[in-house]
Amino acid sequence: xxxxxxxxxxxxxxxxxxxxxxxxxxxxxxxxxxxxxxxxxxxxxxxxxxxxxxxxxxxxxxxxxxxxxxxxxxxxxxxxxxxxxxxxxxxxxxxxxxxxxxxxxxxxxxxxxxxxxxxxxxxxxxxxxxxxxxxxxxxxxxxxxxxxxxxxxxxxxxxxxxxxxxxxxxxxxxxxxxxxxxxxxxxxxxxxxxxxxxxxxxxxxxxxxxxxxxxxxxxxxxxxxxxxxxxxxxxxxxxxxxxxxxxxxxxxxxxxxxxxxxxxxxxxxxxxxxxxxxxxxxxxxxxxxxxxxxxxxxxxxxxxxxxxxxxxxxxxxxxxxxxxxxxxxxxxxxxxxxxxxxxxxxxxxxxxxxxxxxxxxxxxxxxxxxxxxxxxxxxxxxxxxxxxxxxxxxxxxxxxxxxxxxxxxxxxxxxxxxxxxxxxxxxxxxxxxxxxxxxxxxxxxxxxxxxxxxxxxxxxxxxxxxxxxxx
Numbered sequence: 001x002x003x004x005x006x007x008x009x010x011x012x013x014x015x016x017x018x019x020x021x022x023x024x025x026x027x028x029x030x031x032x033x034x035x036x037x038x039x040x041x042x043x044x045x046x047x048x049x050x051x052x053x054x055x056x057x058x059x060x061x062x063x064x065x066x067x068x069x070x071x072x073x074x075x076x077x078x079x080x081x082x083x084x085x086x087x088x089x090x091x092x093x094x095x096x097x098x099x100x101x102x103x104x105x106x107x108x109x110x111x112x113x114x115x116x117x118x119x120x121x122x123x124x125x126x127x128x129x130x131x132x133x134x135x136x137x138x139x140x141x142x143x144x145x146x147x148x149x150x151x152x153x154x155x156x157x158x159x160x161x162x163x164x165x166x167x168x169x170x171x172x173x174x175x176x177x178x179x180x181x182x183x184x185x186x187x188x189x190x191x192x193x194x195x196x197x198x199x200x201x202x203x204x205x206x207x208x209x210x211x212x213x214x215x216x217x218x219x220x221x222x223x224x225x226x227x228x229x230x231x232x233x234x235x236x237x238x239x240x241x242x243x244x245x246x247x248x249x250x251x252x253x254x255x256x257x258x259x260x261x262x263x264x265x266x267x268x269x270x271x272x273x274x275x276x277x278x279x280x281x282x283x284x285x286x287x288x289x290x291x292x293x294x295x296x297x298x299x300x301x302x303x304x305x306x307x308x309x310x311x312x313x314x315x316x317x318x319x320x321x322x323x324x325x326x327x328x329x330x331x332x333x334x335x336x337x338x339x340x341x342x343x344x345x346x347x348x349x350x351x352x353x354x355x356x357x358x359x360x361x362x363x364x365x366x367x368x369x370x371x372x373x374x375x376x377x378x379x380x381x382x383x384x385x386x387x388x389x390x391x392x393x394x395x396x397x398x399x400x401x402x403x404x405x406x407x408x409x410x411x412x413x414x415x416x417x418x419x420x421x422x423x424x425x426x427x428x429x430x431x432x433x434x435x436x437x438x439x440x441x442x443x444x445x446x447x448x449x450x451x452x453x454x455x456x457x458x459x460x461x462x463x464x465x466x467x468x469x470x471x
């Protein structure tokens with residue numbers, strides 16, 4: 001009555017009354033387990049270390065949402081960089097669709113934070129305090145004992161500590177590691193909202209990674225529900241070879257002359273973190289963690305059968321005994337790849353042409369020019385411009401306005417705030433500049449071009465004045 005049910009009956013984690021069945025996945029060893037351990041260790045360390053590193057003097061990944069400032073691996077973005085941020089999100093979304101179309105749910109089993117932290121960190125803590133899956137089941141179902149209670153208390157304290165470290169590291173991505181260190185040393189009353197956020201996130205993570213676990217993947221995660229739309233018969237997945245495995249050795253349909261390779265040991269079910277039976281075919285609950293592959297290969301080796309009864313395969317090539325390679329020449333795969341490359345090219349072009357200091361010189365919307373008469377009787381032409389300055393870095397800048405030497409020789413005067421103009425990080429500033437010059441500089445069409453050097457950039461100014469008679 002309390003055994004996990006097949007996908008045709010209901011979710012693997014629920015019994016027939018809708019009560020939650022706690023899953024005790026058995027430990028497994030093998031090639032895929034070693035690979036996943038390396039990947040998970042790398043991803044956990046990357047998540048914890050990344051906010052403490054810097055690129056070009058700025059935190060490698062910094063997402064200051066209230067200030068609308070973002071830093072990604074040496075690139076800085078602000079609110080006005082919406083198209084660039086859209087392209088980054090588009091590349092990430094399309095890459096997820098591309099990976100799913102080619103390799104199935106490789107994200108879920110290998111890189112999803114839910115899987116990485118549960119399998120790579122929290123289950124290891126659980127194993128340290130409570131032992132293997134048999135001891136954990138016995139501890140939960142056995143009578144009350146002080147030793148058992150102490151083990152559970154120790155486990156949950158360790159869960160809270162691990163969740164707190166993850167929560168603080170997560171906050172560092174949004175406030176910066178320097179600000180986080182200041183907050184940790186200060187009284188919580190000085191930073192009430194960050195303190196409340198980290199406290200709630202710690203409890204949520206401890207609850208999710210320590211108890212909720214596979215329920216999040218099955219109940220809440222939308223990816224498991226629309227991943228079937230992204231896949232086809234040539235997408236990779238963890239699959240059971242029915243042609244080779246059926247009928248099973250303990251099946252009534254099996255006889256000594258016609259028996260499949262599957263011995264029905266249910267080892268693949270025992271190691272599954274979501275409690276499913278992979279022999280029932282592709283299921284929404286499967287996260288492609290490959291635990292069943294290692295478990296089945298271990299049994300096949302013991303019964304002197306070839307490995308690969310459960311393996312990475314596609315529905316179309318499930319019976320192939322050769323080494324499978326992704327089939328890239330499929331419309332959906334080529335479409336995803338083409339869109340990714342297009343977005344990447346556009347993003348690279350925009351970032352390559354992007355300057356730390358953006359300078360725009362626009363003519364004022366009032367009269368195009370004014371004619372001034374000096375006390376000496378000399379006539380001068382006045383042009384009014386708006387100088388727009390934008391600091392697109394996380395570092396303060398200072399721009400100095402000076403009259404170019406060649407202007408003085410040509411009788412051109414610059415009227416503007418002289419000296420250093422401070423420009424804080426991400427700041428947008430408009431400076432009014434007025435240029436006066438003799439009418440003799442203009443051509444017959446009443447126009448002329450001059451250059452002004454601002455920082456390390458040279459901008460062209462179009463001077464306009466009265467059109468000469470006869471033109």
